[in-house]
Amino acid sequence: MTPKTRKLLGKIGLNTAAVLVFLFAVFPVYWMISTAFKSNEEIFTTRFIPFPTDPTIEHVERVFSEGVAGHSIWRYMLNSAIVAIGTVLIGAVFSLLSATAVARFRFRGRTSFLILLLIVQMVPAEALLIPLFLMVRRAGLYDQLIGLIVVNVALTLPFGIWMLRTFVAAVPRSLEEAAWIDGASRFTTFWKVLFPLVAPGLVATSIFTFITAWNEFVFALTLISDQGSYTMPVALRYFVSQRSVDWGGIMAASTLMTIPVIIFFLLVQRRMVSGLVAGAVKG
Missing domain, CATH: 1.20.5 (Single alpha-helices involved in coiled-coils or other helix-helix interfaces)
Incomplete structure (x- = not known):
């Protein structure tokens, strides 16, 4: 041969x-x-x-007309959207700032912090359920969407920092130094030089964060008791009873649940490409 x-x-x-x-x-x-x-x-x-x-389309019509657990399907979709978008926005800010600090500055405990990020990612989320539940309840955020957002940010932040750190470290320091020589402030350098180059990594991190927060079930079921504040994954369990399973309703609602994820991915995918081109031109 x-x-x-x-x-x-x-x-x-x-x-x-x-x-x-x-x-x-x-x-x-x-x-x-x-x-x-x-x-x-x-x-x-x-x-x-x-x-x-x-x-x-009888299953889709039934999901829209009858809703789930006495509430409209749009209410659960809105709750999931609030949690997912809130997690993405808050997580993106903290991830980018933390990744920049870790990649650009040398401080005591930096290596230990990076190792801690890896250890946290290896801990099963279920092992953190009881401690986070107690913390959320003591903070007065139980049965509120903001409490679920805070928990999702805490769960996705280590991955976001570790991933963005690689993107920030790949940007040459000479670009920032050239901007400083030209009279740009640190904030201007961060916003107009570093951010466009790191934007593709931020978009990739946001996709992971959005999907994780959108599909999260265990913490949403534990931290939310009001049926009107349930997210879509929790609402789907009402299609399952002790004696039967409404497979048509589950599949119809699940299909509707995937549409926002696809739309979000298509929107940020365009931003990812534009960020790559903008970063290449400015570099």
């Missing part, structure tokens, strides 16, 4: 593996959307039905 043939077979094997991984990842999403438009007879049949033979 010639080297060219081995290289071709290697590419074929690699592409095949990539396609299989892609299909494995996409299949649950496809099955969710497909089930949302199937009738109850097709959902509970033992036969494999890849596509709905007679598509129906």
Whole structure:
């Protein structure tokens, strides 16, 4: 076998593996959307039905008309949006400032702080449930969306700092020094030189933070007791009763729940590309 043939077979094997991984990842999403438009007879049949033979929107209409647990589905979507967007905005500010401090300044305990960030990420979130619950209740933030936002920021902040630190460290110091020589202040240098170059990393971190806060279930269920303040993941559990499971309602509501995530990703993806181009030009 010639080297060219081995290289071709290697590419074929690699592409095949990539396609299989892609299909494995996409299949649950496809099955969710497909089930949302199937009738109850097709959902509970033992036969494999890849596509709905007679598509129906009865499940979607029922979710919109009846709501969940006595409240409109839009209320739960709004609560999830408030929590996710609040977590992204607050987390982005603290992550960027902290990452800049860690990457640009040398201070006592810097290495220990970085190691602590890694340790915190390895701790299961469930292990922090009781301590965070007690802290939120003592702070008077129990049963409030702001309390859930604070907890989500605390859970996603270590990853954001560690990820943005790499982007900040990759920016040459000479760019900032040139701006200082030209008379720019530290804030001007940070905003017009460093920020455009770090913006793509900030967008990537925001995507992770948004998805994490949007899909978070355990802390939302523990810290929120008022049904009107539930987020979408918590509201979905009302489709499951002791004797039956409303699969059509779950899949319809889950499909609606994925739409804001897709929209957010498409919006920030454009910002990511523009940030890369702007950073390259200014550099």
